[in-house]
Amino acid sequence: MVNSDGRPVIGLVGAGGISRAHMPGLLGLAGEICDFSQDGAEMLAREFSEGPVPVTLASSLDELLSRCDIVDVATPTPTHFEIVRAALEAGRDVICEKPMTRTSADAQALVDLAADKGLHLYPAHVVRYFPEYAALKDAVDAGRLGDLAVLRFVRSGAFPTTPWFADVEASGGIVMDQMIHDLDQARWIAGPIARVSAMSTRTVSDGNPVEAAHVILTHVGGAVTQCSGVWGPPHLEFTTEYSVAGTGGTLAHSSRAEKRYSAHLNSADPAPGAQQRADGFLPAVDPAEDPYALELCDYVSAIEGGPQPRVSAADGVEAVRIAEAALESIATGQPVELGGRLAEEPNGNLAAEKKDGLR
Ligand SMILES: NC(=O)C1=CN([C@@H]2O[C@H](COP(=O)(O)OP(=O)(O)OC[C@H]3O[C@@H](n4cnc5c(N)ncnc54)[C@H](OP(=O)(O)O)[C@@H]3O)[C@@H](O)[C@H]2O)C=CC1
Numbered sequence: 244m245v246n247s248d249g250r251p252v253i254g255l256v257g258a259g260g261i262s263r264a265h266m267p268g269l270l271g272l273a274g275e276i277c278d279f280s281q282d283g284a285e286m287l288a289r290e291f292s293e294g295p296v297p298v299t300l301a302s303s304l305d306e307l308l309s310r311c312d313i314v315d316v317a318t319p320t321p322t323h324f325e326i327v328r329a330a331l332e333a334g335r336d337v338i339c340e341k342p343m344t345r346t347s348a349d350a351q352a353l354v355d356l357a358a359d360k361g362l363h364l365y366p367a368h369v370v371r372y373f374p375e376y377a378a379l380k381d382a383v384d385a386g387r388l389g390d391l392a393v394l395r396f397v398r399s400g401a402f403p404t405t406p407w408f409a410d411v412e413a414s415g416g417i418v419m420d421q422m423i424h425d426l427d428q429a430r431w432i433a434g435p436i437a438r439v440s441a442m443s444t445r446t447v448s449d450g451n452p453v454e455a456a457h458v459i460l461t462h463v464g465g466a467v468t469q470c471s472g473v474w475g476p477p478h479l480e481f482t483t484e485y486s487v488a489g490t491g492g493t494l495a496h497s498s499r500a501e502k503r504y505s506a507h508l509n510s511a512d513p514a515p516g517a518q519q520r521a522d523g524f525l526p527a528v529d530p531a532e533d534p535y536a537l538e539l540c541d542y543v544s545a546i547e548g549g550p551q552p553r554v555s556a557a558d559g560v561e562a563v564r565i566a567e568a569a570l571e572s573i574a575t576g577q578p579v580e581l582g583g584r585l586a587e588e589p590n591g592n593l594a595a596e597k598k599d600g601l602r
């Protein structure tokens with residue numbers, strides 16, 4: 244189905260917030276983008292119809308799967324399992340938004356199916372492509388921080404307004420939906436995790452829900468990570484922070500840092516520059532190094548025979564498994580042992596390896 248330039252037809256499932264963040268990257272990679280969603284696909288197609296790449300509509304998932312080479316799943320979390328399974332059954336390589344599925348058992352089942360079919364499956368852990376996090380990874384891998392001792396990750400934004408996010412059964416709440424980015428960072432930067440302790444709170448203020456969580460991870464290598472997440476009131480700008488200390492030094496990032504002052508008040512007059520930087524739901528992105536475009540390019544290149552991308556399917560399973568452990572710890576009040584065995588198994592790479600073997 245590739246077009247005359249050899250560019251693939253990419254099927255986008257979904258037309259919500261993250262679909263719009265994917266569109267610039269998809270437009271740079273695809274010969275055609277075919278979108279399917281419940282209601283919003285037409286509006287999304289209209290918004291992005293100016294350029295040379297046709298944005299077309301499918302009237303069902305089956306139609307989309309029959310018309311595309313690669314599927315990009317950007318629907319609510321509880322729909323990921325069935326949509327990804329259908330795409331793999333139809334023989335399509337798949338990119339899927341995080342969390343890969345709501346449970347690690349479902350995520351592992353998809354990894355196994357992809358491996359059986361010799362197909363690629365990539366979970367969209369986009370924070371690995373944000374420059375400040377990629378720089379941290381490079382510094383740690385180069386040994387510039389020495390042996391890691393303590394890591395702290397913080398992520399704050401407005402409580403998401405689309406109703407399914409508020410349903411913990413559906414979304415997994417702040418830990419599975421939002422903090423999963425930093426749980427993945429912690430494992431990527433400081434290695435496998437042996438123990439997870441967590442606590443969370445949800446309250447309502449002036450009719451607005453607010454949810455927050457702290458998760459402590461003990462890494463197999465001995466380092467300790469604290470992840471904190473906030474889904475706050477509607478005026479809260481999206482911000483991120485980390486600070487990492489090792490025997491060789493420290494590294495820190497704050498998305499607020501370049502601002503001379505920051506105010507997050509419930510007022511009609513937001514902090515200067517805030518709207519250009521980030522809304523309450525997604526972080527600010529420099530279009531010159533758009534991490535959503537970088538991740539999509541990495542995955543599509545791998546699907547087309549390039550090197551393994553920065554994220555594997557096994558990474559997606561493991562992120563969900565750590566988030567599940569945190570939810571269990573919140574429910575029981577006890578730490579959860581992950582046993583140090585962790586999924587440092589090559590499952591995520593199997594699909595690609597198998598496929599390469601078939602070429
Ligand atoms: N990596 C990141 O930084 C981010 C990741 N995410 C993740 O992306 C996913 C989607 O989030 P987001 O875009 O914010 O969600 P939204 O609720 O804004 O959008 C979801 C879209 O999926 C469509 N949809 C729902 N069910 C189906 C279905 N069964 N088949 C086809 N389309 C369907 C909706 O349809 P309709 O046309 O009716 O609107 C809507 O267009 C979630 O898993 C979330 O965790 C979200 C934000 C950022």
Ligand SMILES: O=C1CO[C@H](CO)[C@@H](O)[C@@H]1O
Nearest residue numbers: 400403420421524525526
């Ligand atoms: O990074 C993100 C922004 O916030 C959203 C709401 O929690 C998340 O789904 C998303 O992954």
